[in-house]
Amino acid sequence: MTSLRPLALLCLLAPPCVCRANAQGASLKPEAAVPGAVLVASFRLADGRKPVEIRASFRGNRPVFQPARQEYVALVPVPASAPAGKTPFYFKVRFGSGGDYSEVLYATVLARAFPEQHLKMPASKTGLMNSELLRKERELLYAAFEKCSPTRQWTGAFALPISGRESSPWGRKRYVNGKWWGQHQGVDIAAGTGTPVASDAAGTVVLAQRLEMRGNTVVVDHGRGLFSAYNHLSWIDVAVGQSVKQGQGLGAVGATGFVTGAHLHWEARIGRTPVDPMLLVQQPLPLP
Structure with a gap:
C-alpha cells in the first residue's frame, strides 16, 4: 500500500x-x-x-x-x-x-504543529461522550493494552491497514462547542463500507468485540508493549488469541459505534499511550 x-x-x-x-x-x-x-x-x-x-x-x-x-x-x-x-x-x-x-x-x-478542528455537538451527544459507558469501554481497552507479549512479533516497518484518504490525522486538536476536547488518538482513513482491513504488522489478537462507542474493534499485540487497534469495523474476521501476519485480514471498514460515516479509526499505542501509527509506517523502529 x-x-x-x-x-x-x-x-x-x-x-x-x-x-x-x-x-x-x-x-x-x-x-x-x-x-x-x-x-x-x-x-x-x-x-x-x-x-x-x-x-x-x-x-x-x-x-x-x-x-x-x-x-x-x-x-x-x-x-x-x-x-x-x-x-x-x-x-x-x-x-x-x-x-x-x-x-x-x-x-x-522536536516541535510539531497539530491542526485544529472545531465541532458543534448537541448536549445529548456530549453527555454520551462523558458517560459511564465511555469510562467502562476505556477500562476494557486499557486491560487489553496491558496484555503485552515480551517477545517482538513483528519485523521492519508497519504497513497501512487500508488504502484511502486520511480524513483526520493523529494529534489533531479538537474543540467541541468552543471547549477543549482533547487530541485525536489515532488516524482516520475514509473508505467505503466493506473495504477489507489488514493488520499493519504481525502480532496476536488480544481483543475482538463490539464496543458501544468504538463499534466493532480489534486490538493486536505486536510484542514489547506495542499495540495497534482498528475501530468502527462492519464485521470482525479474527478471534482473541489468534496470530496474524502483516497484511492479514482483520475485518472490514464500517460505521459501527459513535460515528457519522464509514471510516477506519486506526491506532498505535505503547501500553496505554497513543503514538502516531503513520510514523511506524514511514520507517522501522531502531531496535537491536
Whole structure:
C-alpha cells in the first residue's frame, strides 16, 4: 500500500542515531523525535550480570524493559503533549549483589504543529461522550493494552491497514462547542463500507468485540508493549488469541459505534499511550 502522507513527513523525524553510551552500554535512540514517535531505550551489561530490576521514566511514562539477545530493551512513547526541548530519561538498574547503576540520558523533543478542528455537538451527544459507558469501554481497552507479549512479533516497518484518504490525522486538536476536547488518538482513513482491513504488522489478537462507542474493534499485540487497534469495523474476521501476519485480514471498514460515516479509526499505542501509527509506517523502529 502507498503512504497517505507526502514523504515530507519523514522530515519530522531525525535520522536514527545513538546517544552517547555509558560504560555499561545504556542508550536512547533516536536522539531527537517529534510527539507521536517511539524511542528505543536499551541497556547492555558489561559483565554478564542479570539485573533484579530496571526502572526508567520519560515524561511520566515508565517503560517496561524486556530481554533481547544480550540487551534489555524498552519502547518509549513521546506523548502528543510533550513540549519541544531537551527531555530527561531517568534510568536505574538494580543488581541483587549490589553495585546499582543509574544515569540520566536525554532526547530532544522536536516541535510539531497539530491542526485544529472545531465541532458543534448537541448536549445529548456530549453527555454520551462523558458517560459511564465511555469510562467502562476505556477500562476494557486499557486491560487489553496491558496484555503485552515480551517477545517482538513483528519485523521492519508497519504497513497501512487500508488504502484511502486520511480524513483526520493523529494529534489533531479538537474543540467541541468552543471547549477543549482533547487530541485525536489515532488516524482516520475514509473508505467505503466493506473495504477489507489488514493488520499493519504481525502480532496476536488480544481483543475482538463490539464496543458501544468504538463499534466493532480489534486490538493486536505486536510484542514489547506495542499495540495497534482498528475501530468502527462492519464485521470482525479474527478471534482473541489468534496470530496474524502483516497484511492479514482483520475485518472490514464500517460505521459501527459513535460515528457519522464509514471510516477506519486506526491506532498505535505503547501500553496505554497513543503514538502516531503513520510514523511506524514511514520507517522501522531502531531496535537491536
